[in-house]
Amino acid sequence: MSxxxxxxxxxxxxxxxxxxxxxxxxFRRRDRELLPTFSGGAHVVVEMRxxxxxxxxxxxxxxxxxxxxxxxxxxxxxxxxxxxxxxxHRSVKPGLEMVISYPVxxxxxxxxxxxxxxxxxxxxxxxxxxxxxxxxxxGGNFExxxxxxxxxxxxxxxxxxxxxxxxxxxxxxxxDERIELDRLLSSQPLGTHLYVxxxxxxxxxxxxxxxxxxxxxxxxxxxxxxxxxPGAPFDVxxxxxxxTIRVGSQQSLLEAIEAAGVDPPxxxxxxxxxxxxxxxxxxxGKFIHNDHWLSEEDHRSAxxxxxxxxxxxxxxxxxER
Amino acid sequence: MGIxxxxxxxxxxxxxxxxxxxxxxxxxxxxxDSYMYAVNIxxxxxxxxxxxxxxLIDVDEHYVAEMQDRAxxxxxxxxxxxxxxxxxxxxxxLLELLMEQQAxxxxxxxxxxxxxxxxxxxxxxxGIDDTFTFGDTSTLPYGPMEYITRQSQGDFCILDxxxxxxxxxxxxxxTQADWSLDFDIGMNFFEWHAxxxxxxxxGIFIRALKFLTNIQQGKPARRLNWTMxxxxxxxxxxxxxxxxxxxxxTVTPENxxxxxxxxxxxxxxxxxxxxxxIVFPIRCYLIKMDELVTQPKWARRLHRVIRDLPxxxxxxxxxxxxxxxxxxxxxxxxxxxxxxxGFGPDSVF
Ligand code: HEM
Ligand code: FES
Numbered sequence: 301m302s303x304x305x306x307x308x309x310x311x312x313x314x315x316x317x318x319x320x321x322x323x324x325x326x327f328r329r330r331d332r333e334l335l336p337t338f339s340g341g342a343h344v345v346v347e348m349r350x351x352x353x354x355x356x357x358x359x360x361x362x363x364x365x366x367x368x369x370x371x372x373x374x375x376x377x378x379x380x381x382x383x384x385x386x387x388x389h390r391s392v393k394p395g396l397e398m399v400i401s402y403p404v405x406x407x408x409x410x411x412x413x414x415x416x417x418x419x420x421x422x423x424x425x426x427x428x429x430x431x432x433x434x435x436x437x438x439g440g441n442f443e444x445x446x447x448x449x450x451x452x453x454x455x456x457x458x459x460x461x462x463x464x465x466x467x468x469x470x471x472x473x474x475x476d477e478r479i480e481l482d483r484l485l486s487s488q489p490l491g492t493h494l495y496v497x498x499x500x501x502x503x504x505x506x507x508x509x510x511x512x513x514x515x516x517x518x519x520x521x522x523x524x525x526x527x528x529x530p531g532a533p534f535d536v537x538x539x540x541x542x543x544t545i546r547v548g549s550q551q552s553l554l555e556a557i558e559a560a561g562v563d564p565p566x567x568x569x570x571x572x573x574x575x576x577x578x579x580x581x582x583x584x585g586k587f588i589h590n591d592h593w594l595s596e597e598d599h600r601s602a603x604x605x606x607x608x609x610x611x612x613x614x615x616x617x618x619x620e621r
Numbered sequence: 622m623g624i625x626x627x628x629x630x631x632x633x634x635x636x637x638x639x640x641x642x643x644x645x646x647x648x649x650x651x652x653x654d655s656y657m658y659a660v661n662i663x664x665x666x667x668x669x670x671x672x673x674x675x676x677l678i679d680v681d682e683h684y685v686a687e688m689q690d691r692a693x694x695x696x697x698x699x700x701x702x703x704x705x706x707x708x709x710x711x712x713x714x715l716l717e718l719l720m721e722q723q724a725x726x727x728x729x730x731x732x733x734x735x736x737x738x739x740x741x742x743x744x745x746x747x748g749i750d751d752t753f754t755f756g757d758t759s760t761l762p763y764g765p766m767e768y769i770t771r772q773s774q775g776d777f778c779i780l781d782x783x784x785x786x787x788x789x790x791x792x793x794x795x796t797q798a799d800w801s802l803d804f805d806i807g808m809n810f811f812e813w814h815a816x817x818x819x820x821x822x823x824g825i826f827i828r829a830l831k832f833l834t835n836i837q838q839g840k841p842a843r844r845l846n847w848t849m850x851x852x853x854x855x856x857x858x859x860x861x862x863x864x865x866x867x868x869x870x871t872v873t874p875e876n877x878x879x880x881x882x883x884x885x886x887x888x889x890x891x892x893x894x895x896x897x898x899i900v901f902p903i904r905c906y907l908i909k910m911d912e913l914v915t916q917p918k919w920a921r922r923l924h925r926v927i928r929d930l931p932x933x934x935x936x937x938x939x940x941x942x943x944x945x946x947x948x949x950x951x952x953x954x955x956x957x958x959x960x961x962x963g964f965g966p967d968s969v970f
Contacts, residue, residue, distance in 0.1 A: 306839040336838055337894035365895060402839045408897035410783055411707035434895075438710070518784045567835060575835055 335368045338403035340431030345401040357384040360426040364433035376423040407523035414491030416442040421498020447471040526571040528552035538621040553607035571609035585614010623729045626685040637853035650845040654925040665841035676726030694795040704791035712766035714893035775904035796855040818933040843889040872943035877950040878911035916966035924951035
């Protein structure tokens with residue numbers, strides 16, 4: 301049974317430049333019905349039809365879960381990535397009909413928490429936009445610490461301060477402002493849960509310090525979509541379906557498998573959910589693992605790969621698909 | 622046209638019966654002549670007209686009587702319904718799901734009208750017409766989960782999802798096959814499944830949990846489970862064991878057909894949108910042997926399944942005492958001819 305999500309037919313209702321790097325996209329349903337309700341922290345997978353190719357990228361929903369007339373996402377332009385964000389920035393205009401997935405939440409609030417302590421870096425702010433709306437609507441207790449390179453790149457910082465005032469604290473790299481993490485983590489009331497979303501370095505730093513300061517692992521939540529990385533093309537044989545395919549340099553292995561007409565399971569397309577896990581039948585070469593799902597031991601033993609984000613370099617690769 | 626609701630009891634004089642149409646739509650759980658635990662999960666999509674899958678939330682002729690039985694159980698033991706404080710939002714999610722599904726499947730019996738967060742719910746079989754504010758618990762006579770599950774057939778567990786596990790943090794459980802919400806509340810998937818034999822070793826629970834934590838909104842799944850119950854008693858709880866346990870010793874060759882019931886649970890799994898929790902409705906169907914064997918294929922197959930059931934499963938399901946009597950009774954109805962593949966009786970679906 302394929303566990304891809306149900307699809308929604310939407311139309312782009314608005315495209316709003318937010319700053320030099322970030323643009324916001326609004327979607328409504330083509331049949332004008334309400335969109336499905338979602339929970340703060342959820343993402344959708346956006347299908348981008350770009351000529352011959354289809355890219356599928358996950359983006360966090362940033363609107364209020366209380367308002368399902370439209371979904372909004374914010375996309376940061378990445379000039380060296382595989383082109384998904386460039387496609388969004390250049391080719392997606394109001395009125396364009398697109399297909400997105402149902403919302404999926406891999407970064408949900410722990411509603412037992414007495415307090416939610418949120419740390420955002422850069423475009424990692426987007427899931428917190430929805431989570432803060434959800435909590436504010438139900439009287440939840442939260443505090444948001446948000447770092448960006450400069451004030452002008454602090455996407456939605458103004459809006460957040462306007463909405464939540466003292467509950468939001470901003471830090472700017474160009475002014476050498478840093479979160480005083482140890483002090484912050486050491487001064488939280490019992491029952492606080494910690495959430496972090498941002499670049500990998502920031503997530504690792506926060507998780508390490510939290511562990512060192514005795515935060516139980518189940519109170520520390522993080523979301524980091526590993527964007528699929530471009531790389532050298534490679535060939536793969538799919539043992540079950542008997543196909544041999546080529547993975548292009550700007551294509552993920554998962555996308556190449558799908559382009560060959562095979563329908564493997566997936567949810568996040570970002571190396572975190574585990575759905576696309578695929579067994580390696582044989583290989584001669586080296587894996588470039590980019591996922592957050594497999595254990596280090598799995599990575600070392602070279603018996604599994606997450607095709608949504610990971611690649612391969614070498615002579616031959618046979619997968620159980 | 623509407624359903625004609627039966628007046629019947631699940632205790633004392635046990636007047637519960639299935640009409641002929643309900644016998645034919647019974648969700649017989651065996652697709653082959655033997656049974657073993659497996660990760661038997663499939664997408665919960667609408668099935669044939671006239672089957673229990675015609676609607677994703679099934680309402681049948683026993684609805685009113687089951688809701689009355691639930692009210693009796695709750696009056697004696699309020700702990701059958703529990704919701705930890707962080708589960709209220711999930712309760713609202715469940716209220717929305719059940720109102721929507723029941724109104725969609727049975728518009729002649731249920732109507733939901735929404736005007737923003739002002740909702741009006743009409744439940745004609747139970748004579749309810751309430752207007753309330755969605756999200757505001759003070760506008761309902763009970764918490765949202767209790768309110769709607771007093772009006773919905775089957776038990777309900779609401780699972781909170783965290784740390785890659787599911788936690789039984791809320792539920793309405795009055796028609797259970799010998800397990801207790803009060804005992805299991807706050808436990809995780811592996812903890813509450815601890816008493817189940819063989820399935821852990823077979824890796825079933827690890828795989829099932831992986832699947833469940835990835836259940837998507839708009840893509841519910843389902844599985845069937847089964848056991849047997851003496852007399853059509855819905856509430857076979859550990860708390861009331863003294864009331865129903867001794868029934869197992871009362872089975873004789875003369876009363877098998879009337880007393881022994883196959884008890885099938887249609888279990889479904891739904892992602893809840895606001896809370897990101899999962900709800901697990903356990904819809905219980907009962908059928909007495911006399912009714913079941915009106916379908917010759919079912920009689921033959923049930924004989925073979927019960928005869929060959931692994932001892933561990935028979936013990937866990939509490940069949941040990943009366944299994945020989947039952948098998949002997951069923952043997953007379955099994956001429957050894959082959960049974961067709963699939964669940965249905967020979968005639969329909
Ligand atoms: C989240 C959803 C689920 C809940 C709340 C749940 C709950 C339970 C409970 C309370 C029991 C009784 C245990 C006892 O004896 O105390 C049970 C039994 C069992 N469960 Fe689950 N379960 C769930 C999902 C599943 C799934 C997905 C599978 C397998 C694929 C499964 C397989 C079983 C089996 C095989 C038994 C033994 C039943 C029998 O032989 O009568 N469960 N479950
Ligand atoms: S699709 Fe989620 S890990 Fe690959």
